[in-house]
Amino acid sequence: MSTSRNVSPDISSGWEDLVSTALVGTDRRPLPGGSAPSAGSAAQAAEVELLERAAVLTVRARAGRRLREVRPLEAAPAEEQREVSRAACDRLARILGGEQPRLLAEWLETAAARGRRISPHLLPELLDQATRDRSIRPFLGVLAGNRGRWLAGLNPAWGFLLEEATAAGATGSGGEEVWELGTSGDRRAHLGALRAVDPARARRLLETTWEKEPPDERVAFLEILADRLSPDDEPFLEAALDDRRREVRHQAADLLARVPGSRLGLRMAERAARCLSVEDGKIQVVPPVACDAAMERDGVRAKPPRGTGERSWWLQQVVARAPLGVWAGLLGRPPRELVRMKIADWGREVMAGWVRATVLQGDPEWARELFAWDPLADLLAALPRAEQDSVAADFVRRHGLDGQLIMVLGGAAAPWGAALGQAVLEKILQVSGTQPWNLGELVRLAGERIDPALHGMAERLSLEPPIQEVAALLRFRDDMLKELQ
Structure with missing residues (x-):
C-alpha cells in the first residue's frame, strides 16, 4: 500500500x-x-x-481520504462500422483463451482488412495484449472502433490506440483533410492509399509538410514511398540524404539504391570498381581504407557492429548499395559464374553484400543464383510469387529437417500453394517415421502457412497423427476466414 x-x-x-x-x-x-x-x-x-x-x-x-469531485463520463460515440459475426467473435474469444493463440494476428489482420470491428466486451483484453505486443496495434486501430478510442482516452496505458489508423484512414476514404488533421496512423494510411493510385501526387503531398514532420514520421513516410518507386522520386530522396536524422538518411539511401540509374547508384558503382577486380580467374578485393563524409551521406555507416572490422563493414555496405547490373561488366562474368568464383580474400563480406543488394533491389536472377549457393530465407522475397513456392518446395525435398529448413519456409510468402504445401506434408510424413519428436515446429508452420482451402489435401494424404494435426489446423483457419467474410 x-x-x-x-x-x-x-x-x-x-x-x-x-x-x-x-x-x-x-x-x-x-x-x-x-x-x-x-x-x-x-x-x-x-x-x-x-x-x-x-x-x-x-x-x-x-x-480518511477526501472525496474528489467527479463528473459523469460522456457516453462513447455511436459505432459506424459493422461488427464481426457472432461466430467470428466467439472464435476470437477462444483464441484469446488459449486455443491456437498463434493465429491471433491472422484473425486480426483479416478482420481489419475488411473494415470490421470487434465486440466491445473483448476490447479490454485485446488492448491489454497490445500494450505488450506492438505488432497487433495497427489492426486494433480499425477493429476497436469508436468504443475502443473512447476507452483509450480513459486509460493512459491504451493511449497508443489514438495514434493508429481508423477504419476511414485505413481504407483511404478520409479525404484530404486527413493529411492535416488525422492521427499518425491515418496520415500514413492516406499517403499509402494515394501512393498506390497516384505516386507523383503522393510524393508532392509529402514534400509540402516534409520539413515539419517529426523524425520518426519521416522514416515511416519514406517506407511508404518504396511502393511504385521510380526515377521521378530521385530528387526528393537525394535531398533526404542530408537529413539530420541518421535513420532517415539510411532509408533514403536504401530507396535510391533501388532506383535504376540513380546518382547514388553511380557513386556506389565507382566505389565498388575500386574495390573488386578479376585477376587470374579470381576475384581480388581491396576494401575501402576510410569512410569519408561522402560515403556516410550515401548511407554507409562508419562505426561497425561489435566484432566486425571497419574495412570489412565498409566493404559490405559498398557492395550492398552498388547496382547489381554493374558487376557483369565490371568483372566480366554473369551472376551464375560470379557467385561461384573464388574470392581471394574478403569473400564473406562480398557475398554478404551481394545478398543484401539482391534483397534490397529485388533482383530475381541474382536471388536464384545466390539461393542455389546458400539458401537464405531473405532471398525468396526477391523471386516472383509462383517461383518462391517452387524453389522452396524443391529445397524441402532435398534438405533434411533442421533449423535452416524452418528458416527457409519462414521466408516463403503465405499462403503456400499446393506445390509447397504438398512437399512440406510429404516431409512431415517422412520424418514422422524416424524423428517424430522433432516435428512440432514444422507441423505448426505448415498449419499456419499452407492455404487453408487445401485442408482436404492434408486430410486425404495420410491418417498419421502429424498430418491430421496439420489438417485440423487448416480446417480451423478455413472456418475462421469464412466467418470473417
Missing part, C-alpha cells in the same frame, strides 16, 4: 513502523507500541498481530 498526501501523519508513520518491523522480522524487532494490546493478544503470535495492525491502518487510510 502506498500512502496518500491526504493520509494523516500518525497513520503514515505507523505504517512505516510496521513495514520496518516486517522487513527485519518480528523476532529481531519488537512490534511498535503506542496502543494497548487488545484482549487475548498476548497469546497471539507477533506475526499475526502485525498483520492485524496493518489491516486496521489500511482501513483507516482508505476511510
Whole structure:
C-alpha cells in the first residue's frame, strides 16, 4: 500500500513502523507500541498481530481520504462500422483463451482488412495484449472502433490506440483533410492509399509538410514511398540524404539504391570498381581504407557492429548499395559464374553484400543464383510469387529437417500453394517415421502457412497423427476466414 498526501501523519508513520518491523522480522524487532494490546493478544503470535495492525491502518487510510469531485463520463460515440459475426467473435474469444493463440494476428489482420470491428466486451483484453505486443496495434486501430478510442482516452496505458489508423484512414476514404488533421496512423494510411493510385501526387503531398514532420514520421513516410518507386522520386530522396536524422538518411539511401540509374547508384558503382577486380580467374578485393563524409551521406555507416572490422563493414555496405547490373561488366562474368568464383580474400563480406543488394533491389536472377549457393530465407522475397513456392518446395525435398529448413519456409510468402504445401506434408510424413519428436515446429508452420482451402489435401494424404494435426489446423483457419467474410 502506498500512502496518500491526504493520509494523516500518525497513520503514515505507523505504517512505516510496521513495514520496518516486517522487513527485519518480528523476532529481531519488537512490534511498535503506542496502543494497548487488545484482549487475548498476548497469546497471539507477533506475526499475526502485525498483520492485524496493518489491516486496521489500511482501513483507516482508505476511510480518511477526501472525496474528489467527479463528473459523469460522456457516453462513447455511436459505432459506424459493422461488427464481426457472432461466430467470428466467439472464435476470437477462444483464441484469446488459449486455443491456437498463434493465429491471433491472422484473425486480426483479416478482420481489419475488411473494415470490421470487434465486440466491445473483448476490447479490454485485446488492448491489454497490445500494450505488450506492438505488432497487433495497427489492426486494433480499425477493429476497436469508436468504443475502443473512447476507452483509450480513459486509460493512459491504451493511449497508443489514438495514434493508429481508423477504419476511414485505413481504407483511404478520409479525404484530404486527413493529411492535416488525422492521427499518425491515418496520415500514413492516406499517403499509402494515394501512393498506390497516384505516386507523383503522393510524393508532392509529402514534400509540402516534409520539413515539419517529426523524425520518426519521416522514416515511416519514406517506407511508404518504396511502393511504385521510380526515377521521378530521385530528387526528393537525394535531398533526404542530408537529413539530420541518421535513420532517415539510411532509408533514403536504401530507396535510391533501388532506383535504376540513380546518382547514388553511380557513386556506389565507382566505389565498388575500386574495390573488386578479376585477376587470374579470381576475384581480388581491396576494401575501402576510410569512410569519408561522402560515403556516410550515401548511407554507409562508419562505426561497425561489435566484432566486425571497419574495412570489412565498409566493404559490405559498398557492395550492398552498388547496382547489381554493374558487376557483369565490371568483372566480366554473369551472376551464375560470379557467385561461384573464388574470392581471394574478403569473400564473406562480398557475398554478404551481394545478398543484401539482391534483397534490397529485388533482383530475381541474382536471388536464384545466390539461393542455389546458400539458401537464405531473405532471398525468396526477391523471386516472383509462383517461383518462391517452387524453389522452396524443391529445397524441402532435398534438405533434411533442421533449423535452416524452418528458416527457409519462414521466408516463403503465405499462403503456400499446393506445390509447397504438398512437399512440406510429404516431409512431415517422412520424418514422422524416424524423428517424430522433432516435428512440432514444422507441423505448426505448415498449419499456419499452407492455404487453408487445401485442408482436404492434408486430410486425404495420410491418417498419421502429424498430418491430421496439420489438417485440423487448416480446417480451423478455413472456418475462421469464412466467418470473417
